[in-house]
Amino acid sequence: MARTHQDNSRNWLSDPQTGAMSLKQRLILRVGLVLTITWLVEVVYSNSVVWHKTQDLIEHQTQLMAKSWITVVEQGGIDGLTLIEEPNFMLLGWLNDQLVIKQGHGDFDKPNNKKTYDTKIGQDKWIISSLCQNNACLLVGLKDTERRCTVKVLVILIFLPLLIIFILTMLAMNIAVKSGLRPLNTLAEKVSCASVDKLTPFQDESNTKELLPLIQALNQLMLNMKAQLIKERQFLDTCTHELRTPVTAFIAQIQSLHMPDKNSDSFLMNINNAALRVVRVANQFLSLAKSHNRELLKEQHERFDLCELLRQMVIELVHDHEQCDCQMQGLITLEVEADPLAMEMVIKNLIENALRYGQSTEDGKVKLILSCHRYDEMVIISIEDGGSGIDEQYRHKVLQRFYRVPGQGVEGAGLGLSIVSDVTAGYGGDVVLAKSQELGGLQVTVSLKGIAV
Incomplete structure (x- = not known):
């Protein structure tokens, strides 16, 4: 059985057959996604840089060619010179407004200044540079097709090795992640064996x-x-x-x-x-x-008068105590919507605790003050007694199960206030223990949220 638990814990970390993505898969997926995005961004950026840089290079090349050929045109003696046709190259030269040299199929007017620009001839894009010096003018053009092919080849030559490196990196990362998760797998096995x-x-x-x-x-x-x-x-x-x-x-x-x-x-x-x-x-x-069972408390709720329930519980629990002096203060009626048995548990435990521990050391009587108030959405139930009270150092402990204040001779299981605390927490409230300012004993204040109608 322990072995099965170990296998399940290991599968949860690295086996996708559990139906949920394993931790190793999550790490590899996220790192791989980051690397893929980085690779794609680098491809786009590098393609853009190479594209513009090669265009600058060709423009510079046409300018250099124009400077070289204009010297030849200035020397003269080449009237009507026609060079061998070159589909990717264009050359036109003028001397004293006369076309003296031509290569390629280009029909341009004589330029009058130095300029480099792009133009479209048919379906092809050309990069043209013009230069005028003394009585000579020259126009040199290069077709952009070669540059496009060059850019594609450069990008492929650069990023194909990077793609191979990326795949190898993912494989290496898979091994590294598996090795790195080994301590977690070991811990999972220890937990499953506990x-x-x-x-x-x-x-x-x-x-x-x-x-x-x-x-x-x-x-x-x-x-x-x-x-x-x-x-x-x-x-x-x-x-x-x-x-x-x-x-x-x-x-x-x-x-x-x-x-x-x-x-x-x-x-x-x-x-x-x-x-x-x-x-x-x-x-x-x-x-x-x-x-x-807090879910049960939320489901079983009725509408009733909390003050009337408080009076009924006082009559039921106090009438047998001849030495009890009980006063009720606050509201006469208060409609709430809650579990009446839960509210009865709270009130009953509060009154029983006050009757058992609230006896005065002076005359032996039990003096109680019970009150019920409402403040906005909060319902407040308070009970005070004239007993010896509870020291501040023990007040937070008596709300725990089975805890009883040392030195008290009264029998009990230490469950009353813990029951009150659990029910109150189920209604989003709180229990506060303090010293009674009027009777000198213990004052227990219970706040309940969202039950007032």
Whole structure:
């Protein structure tokens, strides 16, 4: 099985049969594209340069030929001289307005100044240079056809070897990229061989600087996985312990009912409390599981009155606490659209935490202030108590699962505020813990975004 994973990781890097372009192919394609564009640009640029430079060369050549032949014309004695026909060359000479020399099929008037220009005779382009000196004038022309052929030959001779070099470079680059990706292939094999039971940090044995950030990220991921596994094991241990203890007490109380010297009412009350604790812990675990499914929270939403739900939860949870003084502030009604069970989880855990930890050390009473407000798109739920509060150094930790503030004698699994935090995050909100300015204990403020109607 591990061997199959190794083959898959290697194919992902260099085998196109996976259906996606491999990393090696991406590198070769991009470098090859850059080289191809560079080669084409160089061809176009060089062709343009050669084209203009050869034209300048021919123009200069016609000027030199004109200077050479005008000396011959000035000497005289060549009246009516006709040279051998040359299809790519033209020569006309005048002495005292008389045409004394001619070569080629050109019909031009006597020039009167020095000039070099292009002209078209039939289907051919010619480069003409004229020169006048004393009583002599000369006109020399060269057909441009030869230059065009010369330019094409030069470009081919120059860039055909470059094309061969380009192909050889691509082949060499393919080998180089394959060799360069070998450390990445090795790392992929190590990752595929890693298991949950054996998470050891990876080492960069190739000393490749570019792979170091990836290796560090993988090692950090492994540390996070280890921490998560530890939390999951703690979760199972806590479940076992928290459920086993009340169930054991429950069984013991049932067995004690057969003892005649005991008060049956007292035993029944203990049985009831133990059973209620089992139900409360089980409900917390179920709430925690649901709070992690944020997609489910988004799908299951109804329109209801959040303030009315808050009042119902207060009546349900506070009426059995004779020593509780509860006040409600803020809005009387607030229509929201959300998952009512999720909102019930949040409110229930906030009130239960306040009842369990908000007892005043002075008179033993529990004083609570609950409020519900709306600010633009944010819905704010706040609960304050008069207990001992939570030190600032522990406030960010109590939002994590299974964490309990040291030194508190109250029983619990450390799940209440973590459930509130998970549900709140699912609605794009936040949980803030602070000191209550009015009661002196803990103030928990929950903000929920986008649920107000």
